[in-house]
Structure formats: C-alpha cells, structure tokens
Amino acid sequence: MNQPFPSKTPARILNAAEMLFAQHGYDGTSMRNITRKAGVNLAASHYHLGDKESLYALVFTRRLQPVNEARLARLQQAELAAAGRPVPLPLALDIMARPLFELCADARGSGRYFARILGRSLTDPLPFMDGLLARQFQPAMARFAQALRRHAPNLSPEEFLWRLSFVIGAMHHTLATLHCMQDLTRGICRNDDHGKALTLFVEFAALALTAPATANLKSPGA
Amino acid sequence: MNQPFPSKTPARILNAAEMLFAQHGYDGTSMRNITRKAGVNLAASHYHLGDKESLYALVFTRRLQPVNEARLARLQQAELAAAGRPVPLPLALDIMARPLFELCADARGSGRYFARILGRSLTDPLPFMDGLLARQFQPAMARFAQALRRHAPNLSPEEFLWRLSFVIGAMHHTLATLHCMQDLTRGICRNDDHGKALTLFVEFAALALTAPATANLKSPGA
C-alpha cells in the first residue's frame, strides 16, 4: 500500500468527497460539508488537494485509473492467449465490465459510491471535466470497440456503434441503479447483487452485439 | 392550445428553467439565471410558480405527463386490437419508447432538453422528487412490464426484471447522449438521429427480452 500522501488528511477528504459528490452531485456538495464529514479543517482541502474542481477530478481518477489499467492489462493478456484469433466475446465483455462491477461492489471501501459519480459524468459532464473524461476513457474504449467489432463483422459501422452505445448505457445504468433495485422491482431483485448483474449483463451484451443486422431502418410506426 | 396561465410569463420561466436545469442540473442553476434568461423579474417565478423545488417539479410534469398519457392510451388501444393475445413485442416496445423519442426530437420546442433532465432524475433523484417520480412512472411501467412479460414466459421473474432494467437503461442513456453521438463515434453516428436510434433500439430491446434464459449464473471469470 503506497500512500501518495504522507498525511492521512487527503485520503479522509477524498473519501468524504466521494460519498457526498455521489449523493448530491458537484454543485449540491459544499466544501464545508466535505471537510466537516472528513473531520478536517476547511482550509485543509485547498492546502492538500487544490480547489473544488481539482478535488472532484482527483476523486474521479483515483478510482477510474486502476479500473482502466486493469481492463487494458486483462485485455492484452487475453489477446496474447488468443494468438490472433478474436478474444471470445463473453470474455471480452467480462473484461470490460468486471473491473467496474467489482469496484462498485467494494462495500467496505467507498468504491461503491463511485458508480453514481461515474454515471453522472457520462450523462451530464461538468465543463471542467471534458478533457479528463476523454483522456481516461478513449484508450480503453477504442481497444474494446476493436475487440468487440470482430464478433459483429456483418453490422455496418454505424449500427455497431449504436448497439455499443446501448450496451454501455445498460451497463452504467445498471451500476448506477444497483443500489435501489429492490425498490424498483418490489423486492424481486436484490440490491447490490453485483454477481448476478454482471453475469446477466455479459450474456445480454453478447446477444445484443451479435444479433443479425437490421434489414432496413423502417420503424413499426404508430 | 389551452393556456393554463393567463400570463405568458410562467411559460417563459418554465422554458428557460428547462434549458438551464437540463444543462447545469438543479443545484447548478440559480433562480437569477433562470429569470434573466426568461427576461422576467426575479420575483415573478415565486409569484407564478412557487419556490425553486416546485418550479423544478413543474418543469418535469409538464413534459412527462403527456408522454405517459400517450403511452397508456396507445397501449390500451393496442391491447384492444390484440383481443386477448399479447401485443406484438416490437409494437409494445415502440409504444413505450416512441413518445419519449419524439418528445426529445422536438427541436423547435425545448422538449429536446428534457431528455437530460429525465436521465438525471433516474440515476440521481432529488430528495423532493421521490414521490413525484414514483407517481409519474409506476402506472405506465407496471402496465408495460406486464405486456412485455408475456413475450418472455420462460424467464424467471428476476431475470426478466434485470433484462428490463438493462433495456430501460439503454433507452435513457441513448436519449441522454443522443446530442453528442457524433463526438462519441468520430462522426460515424449522427447527432439527434432519433429515427434511427428508435428503430435500432426497438430491435435491440426485442432481442434482449426474448433471448433464452441464462442456463446458470456462473460467470466466465478471470
């Protein structure tokens, strides 16, 4: 466990900020609430971590960077093992989804709060996060799109990307609502059942990506 | 066109609020920004529409109520036409999705901003919106779940609901990111291509719901 900071204060602040940003969003969370929850002085956050925007960015990269590194490492290993043949689709999807699901399943750490921050960042990005999001996601996503594409050679590039968008939307929506599935389903699905959600998601995504191309784009209409 | 208000001011405020809430969220939008954009006095919003929370709720119901009414009306009509047999799956999905897609496609009105407000409300609900969201969505969603269920009789209730969650996630993620698809796909998908998105989504969702049940819940693992 390498501590990037000699003091424990920055970690306390990051943990408190992660919880509060997840629950109330960027604008809905005040520096005073964060530092009060962390049990540190108001000025400590500016001293250690800079202003509020940079604190938010740090909350973000602290979790996401290991996830994307794990994704890329596992994908590279799988591609080596496949020796030029396509990485099996369920495996590729599992590699894409599992690090995120496992991060969000980490109930002891505050990693589970991160799902909501991530979900928010995709659907309404904060202006100052634009560049950071692109840098964090582009490399991994480009590699996965390439790997998945080989299982859907008959789809047009456009239809493939639309389906990939559906799949990614399903994944992030699932992660973001995992904590309230019990309410949404009148008790039939359990809250925080990451294992089942991951399994079903992988199967769902494999089907969605390999289904035959749409014959034409006429819609059923009204 | 029945005007629910004799003055034009409330509509101006609602339109401005819709745009700003969509772009910057509830906490990121101030009453001063809203009324400035609407070209009305700061006090006018409280006079006509009550406090900020009630303004947000009004922005919400103004768009959502007609959508859910249209959904239920079309579903009822389709169920009558089906005369006891299941409503065809693509039709049921079209009925569920089309009113939302069309609302968000309305580029002249500010309806297109609504997609982002809706997406936000699903993944991070504001505390004061809890009851309102449930009242708005429960009736329609319960009916649709029932209609769709008949096409997936071999799925366990739990697996069916997980898949339905994936599908609804895909729909809302798609609507919320429609306006930036061009950037996300390096120009391959067009922005605001609601027609194609709707067609592909319906096909995608039909496949996802009717696919065979997962044999067991073992995952592919690492």
Place this chain on the structure above:
DNA sequence: GATCGTATAAAACGTTCGTTTGACTACATC
C-alpha cells in the same frame, strides 16, 4: 537553539444564493 517546510486552525474575504418585501402599474368591477 535558530531556521525552515509541513500541517492544521480560526477567522474573515467578497460573492452569490433563495426568498421576501413593499411600492407601482394596468385593468376590471361596482
């Protein structure tokens, strides 16, 4: 033991927030 960098603390900075007040106008009704 003086000096320096690190860390924490309380207090204050100026700004913006949501909301309210009270006065003013336009127009209908009696």
Place this chain on the structure above:
DNA sequence: GATGTAGTCAAACGAACGTTTTATACGATC
C-alpha cells in the same frame, strides 16, 4: 371615480458559498 386584483419591479434579507489570509504547532536540519 373608488375599489380590488393580477402582475411586475427594484431592493433588500439572512444564509451559505468557495477561497484566502493569518497565525500557530510540530519536526527535521543545520
């Protein structure tokens, strides 16, 4: 022409905001 109502307006309220300043305490280094 007096009265009442709906609507608009500038101004102000207290509270909370992000950030900065200033001061203090603790170790290590020389």
